Amino acid sequence: MATFGAISLLVALILAAYNLVVGGFALFAIERKWQLGIPPARLADTARRAGITTFFGVSAAMFAIYWLIFKDDFSVYYVLQHSNRALGFWYKLASLWAGQEGSLMLWAWLLAFYGFILRITHKADVKLHAYAGVILAAVQVFFLILITFVSHPFLPTPGIEPGQVIADGNGLNPLLQYWEMVIHPPMLYLGYVGFTIPFAFALGALMMRYPGEKWIKITRVWTLVTWIFLTVGIFLGMHWAYAVLGWGGYWGWDPVENASVMPWLAATAFFHSVMIQEKRGMLKSWNVWLIFTTFILSIIGTLLTRGGLVSSVHAFAQSAIGYWFAVFLGIVLLTCIVTYFLQHNHLRTDHHFESMVSRESSFLFNNLILLAASITILIGTLYPVISEAVVKQKVTLAGPYYKIVELPIGLALLFLTGVGPLLAWRSTSLKSIRRNFIAPLIAYWVTAIALIIWGMRPLNDLSDCFAWVDFSLAAAVIVAIISEFYRGANVIHKQSGKDIFSSAYELTARNTRRYGGYIAHLGIVLVFIGFAGTAFNKNIEQELNVGDKLELAPYTLVVTGATQDSNDNYDSEFVLLDVMKDGKKVFDITPEKRLYRASGEPQTMPSIHSTALWDLYVVFEGVNPDTGQPIIKAFLNPLVSWVWIGFLVVILGTGLALIPSRKPQAAAVRSAQ
Amino acid sequence: MIDQTGLILGIVLAVVFLAYIFWPENVFAAQRQKTRLEYLEERREQLYENLRDLNFEFKAGKYPDEDFAAQRAQLEEEAARLLAEIDILRNRA
Known part of the structure; x- marks a missing residue:
């Protein structure tokens, strides 16, 4: 075979x-x-x-x-x-x-x-x-x-002779023995690989001097489907990292994670800015380069991680193929540059930006911010390579760099998520701004003041400050999205007499692209609310014997015992803990430690109890060899489930945007007249 | 270690592929460059959609009357130019 x-x-x-x-x-x-x-x-x-x-x-x-x-x-x-x-x-x-x-x-x-x-x-x-x-x-x-x-x-x-039977293989990496790892890599690859298709169409359209924007319509489904796969891949990767790696978080700015998010950001910029090309025939060169960049970033990501240029905790398969990817990258880049140089006059546009306060401008700012995010992540990922080349010392940029750089970028994106849909194409008047921004502004300040009354002190700590702005902006964007649905549904309600919810459904069905997009934006807001929760993470590590207690407000964890289990693949040890709140047992939790037989490698399996407000995340780190007591690390991570729900809403909204819109006959006839 | 069954299966696969690729037939989709008229017709559909969106957003109360009138006038002017060129090209054809 x-x-x-x-x-x-x-x-x-x-x-x-x-x-x-x-x-x-x-x-x-x-x-x-x-x-x-x-x-x-x-x-x-x-x-x-x-x-x-x-x-x-x-x-x-x-x-x-x-x-x-x-x-x-x-x-x-x-x-x-x-x-x-x-x-x-x-x-x-x-x-x-x-x-x-x-x-x-x-x-x-x-x-x-x-x-x-x-x-x-x-x-x-x-x-x-x-x-x-x-x-x-x-x-x-x-x-x-x-x-x-x-x-x-x-x-x-x-060294194997024909017919010789080998007792057993070395086994699968224990980190991969989790249900999400069956789905996560294919999803991620479907995303990475899928960007080849819009890239091929964009380069082909440029080579043949394709007239018009129809190639974008043809590739739109490809881009969106690919983007959904990459989003699902990233989501599953985050969830896997959270559920398996045992460090209490879901995003560690590891090069492999960064490699997946860079093309995602560039592709997000692309399918926002193509709307300007479709609507107004503008930004043609920009869009072509955005899709080139997305594809190139997919290859760079592979070069960085698989080629061994930078080390990663989960680049499972490194080898010397880096040189091949470098050569391929060079050829791709050269082809893109030469084709663009030869054909760029085909991408001239008759339209130009008329105002900085317009929907086109908001899309452009959104693009610049997404690209800034992508480039700063690339710099952070490449920094060990750059520093080694320049100062002969490998310096790795860790969490603090990304926190300082990416948090303001993320908040700016969240701001534009709310602002963009409220602006008019071409130019927005002051009167229009007053009309559309009043409700989101009220939501922003009501939330901001309420959070301060509730106890947040944004001036005391940078994390608190970001979280405060994040929650307030999230409230404003949610109000902006709801008002878009409400106003649209109200038009249909007045025309057809249907109730407001049926009208909202009809509205979405008539323009799945726009309203599916708004639902995806809503998901992004939920994800950002979840991200803000990390500002309030708490953790504690303690050696515990049976009957010992560990306090992590509002919970008290009490060790009730330990147990063991085994199957053909691995042996497990569990620590049994009762979780008490206000003196009463509310649930139990059983963190696990495995030893895989084929590879002899250990693996911790955290036990997680999720609620809408927070996750209790407990890890059995092993037994102290001196005292013989189990070491337990517990985390209280606020709003993590909002991240997962947010991702699901993003995927749902984007999937909805893929469904063809239902066009009301009367409107089409009216416009054609 | 080359196993003969694998080798034969591989060769069979290659032969089937070659037969599919070079199977003689006269029906194949021809390539054709899109005309300027087709491009303008696509653009017209887009302009109609832009007009529909603008009307809807106005009805939804997003724009004051004067903003709506100005935007509609710009779109209609663009559509008029486009329709004129379509007419010229159709007449020539």
């Missing part, structure tokens, strides 16, 4: 190369109107078909690697390194992305899958799809070269 997998990969590489070379030649021949023995359009179609079959080639290789994993064929080195016999179905599935070779294979397969969809939907615009297909094939060739010749997943285990 390893031979079949290796041949399938090689066949897929040849087919992708055919798509690139012959497809590229056919496009050139069509542009030059060359008469060939075979019509260039027919040649281009064979290239498209080669692109389609690439997907089946990589799928055959995927089938082969999974066959080997599920058959426990440890004669293949990758299977030996990342799987073992006792591993359950889902974790065997996850072992594909536990290592470098498997991760790249998943990347190549997802890319081929996206390419398959792109190539079978070519009739939407045959020429544009042909250009995009060739550019995509170039990216596919790079990844397939990498997994065929550099990081091959089907290599045999060294």
Whole structure:
């Protein structure tokens, strides 16, 4: 089966190369109107078909690697390194992305899958799809070269004779043995890889001097779907870090985390600013560079983490492929610059900004802030490399740098989330500002004053100050969003006589893009409320014997005992704690420590009790070898569940924005007249 | 270690792919450059949508009368220019 997998990969590489070379030649021949023995359009179609079959080639290789994993064929080195016999179905599935070779294979397969969809939907615009297909094939060739010749997943285990049976594999990294790790990496990859499609369309549209903005409409679904996948991936990654790593937080500014959030920020900027291009035909060059940047940041992220340039707590698969990614990055960058230089006159616009106080300007500021966030994160991530090159000393920028830099950026974004929809296109008059901003302003100041009365002291501490502004802004933005829904629903209510909730539903159905977007904004506000909660985190660490107490207001934790469990994969030790409030037991909590049999590696599994106000997060850190007593660390983390709910609302809103709007017939007819 | 079954399966796969790619057929989608007229028609649809949005937001009470009138006039002027060019191109065609 390893031979079949290796041949399938090689066949897929040849087919992708055919798509690139012959497809590229056919496009050139069509542009030059060359008469060939075979019509260039027919040649281009064979290239498209080669692109389609690439997907089946990589799928055959995927089938082969999974066959080997599920058959426990440890004669293949990758299977030996990342799987073992006792591993359950889902974790065997996850072992594909536990290592470098498997991760790249998943990347190549997802890319081929996206390419398959792109190539079978070519009739939407045959020429544009042909250009995009060739550019995509170039990216596919790079990844397939990498997994065929550099990081091959089907290599045999060294020193194994034919027919020799190996007792067991080394097993899956314990950190990955959590249900979210079955979903998180594929989601993240679907996001990263998916940005190749809008990139291919943007570069293709620029190369062929595509007239108009329809390419944006074609790629909009791709961009949004990809963005949703990346958002889900980031969300699951945060939740996994919180539930498994045992340090009490969900975001540590680790390079791998940063690598995922940089393209996310750039893509967020892109799908906001394309609205200006669609509506007003402006910012064409800006948008093209935003999507180039998003794709380039995806590659930079991979280069940074997989290439071993910067170290990460969860870059599971580092190797020397960094050089390959650096070369690829160089080629991509050069292609983008040369194409833009040759074709930039095609991106001229007839419209210009008319006022700094307009919806266009708010989108532009939003873009600049998102890009500033992306660049400052990139600087923070790259700082160890830069400092080593300049002062010969590796300096890592940790939490305080990001706190100082990213918190004001985040608050500025939150501010624009509320302001943007309230402004008019082209220019907003003072009268209009007064009319639309009064309710959010009242909400802001009522919340700000209420928080001070409640006990917050924003001038005493920087964290408190940020949290105070955050909560107040969040209230203002929520009021702004609700007022948008209310005013729109009221128009329908007056026209149709439906109640206000049915009218709000009708409103959303008529313009899913806008109102789905507002729901996504609401989710972002909830996430920001959750983020502000970190200003009030508390934790305590203590050695506890049976009957001992640990105070973490409003709770008292009492150790009632310990227990053990085991299965084929690992042995567990639990500490049993009663959680008391006001002298009464309210629930119990059982933090766990595991020892995995195949790898011999330990793993803590925190026990978390969530409420809308806070999480009680308890970690069993192990036993003190001197005293024999368990060490318990407990955290009280306010508003964490708001972050998770916020993410779900963001995903829901963005998903809603993907559904086509229902157009009222009467309105369409009225406008056409 | 090359296993023969894997090798044969791989070759079969490659042959099937080649047959699909080069299967002789005369029907394939031709490539065509979008015309200026098509572009203008797309732009017209967008302008109509912008007008619809503006009307709706005005009805929702977001803009004072004078702002609405000014914005509507700008959009209508742009639409008029566009429709005139569409007419010219259609007549030429």
